[in-house]
Amino acid sequence: MWYTIIFVVIVAILLKNIFTEVKTASVQSADTPEVVEEGKFTPKTLAKYNGKDDKRIFIAVKGRVFDVTAGAAFYGPGGPYENFSGRDASRGLAKNSFELDCLTPLDKPIDTLSDLTKEEVESLENWEEHFENKYRVVGVLENEQPDEKI
Numbered sequence: 001m002w003y004t005i006i007f008v009v010i011v012a013i014l015l016k017n018i019f020t021e022v023k024t025a026s027v028q029s030a031d032t033p034e035v036v037e038e039g040k041f042t043p044k045t046l047a048k049y050n051g052k053d054d055k056r057i058f059i060a061v062k063g064r065v066f067d068v069t070a071g072a073a074f075y076g077p078g079g080p081y082e083n084f085s086g087r088d089a090s091r092g093l094a095k096n097s098f099e100l101d102c103l104t105p106l107d108k109p110i111d112t113l114s115d116l117t118k119e120e121v122e123s124l125e126n127w128e129e130h131f132e133n134k135y136r137v138v139g140v141l142e143n144e145q146p147d148e149k150i
C-alpha cells in the first residue's frame, strides 16, 4: 500500500516538472524574434541581418543563406568577421580574406565566382562544409528581379 502511494507521488512530481519545463520553453520562444522560414533573399534583403538592424546574423555561402547568430562573437558588431554579416561571404571565404573588396556591392549581381583558382574553390568548399555542420540553412540567395528595383 505505502509503496503504491510513494510511487504515485513520485510520478506526480515528475509529471509536474515536465509540464513546467514545457511551459517555460514556450514562454521563451514567444519572446524570441519571429522565426525566418526557409526563404529567398536578395543581396539587399539579406543585408539587414547583420546583428545591428536585426539581431539575427545571416551570411550567404555559395547561394545558401546560413543563420550564424550563434557565432555572433565572430560575425557580430566588433567581431573579427563582421564584414561578412548580412552579406555573401563566398569570395572572402575562398580567398581567406575578410577585406571589404571581397564583398560584392549590394546593387550588383551575385558574384559568379567563375575566376576562382582550384585552391580557392577547395577553400570555399571546406568553409561550406564547416557552415553546414555548424549552422542552419534559412534560405537561398538570388538576384533581385528587375521589377523589385525601386
Ligand code: HEM
Pocket (backbone or CB within 6 Å): 068, 071, 074, 081, 092, 093, 095, 096, 097, 098, 134
Ligand atoms: C589573422 C589570422 C586569423 C586568426 C588568428 C584566426 C583565428 C580564428 C579562430 C581562433 C577561429 C575559431 C576556430 C574555432 O574554434 O571554431 C576562427 C574561425 C574562423 N575564421 Fe579565422 N582567423 C584568422 C584569419 C581568418 C581569415 C583571413 C578569415 C577569412 C575568411 C577567417 C575566417 C574565419 C571563419 C569563417 C571562422 C569560423 C567562424 C564560425 O565557426 O562561424 N579567419 N578563426
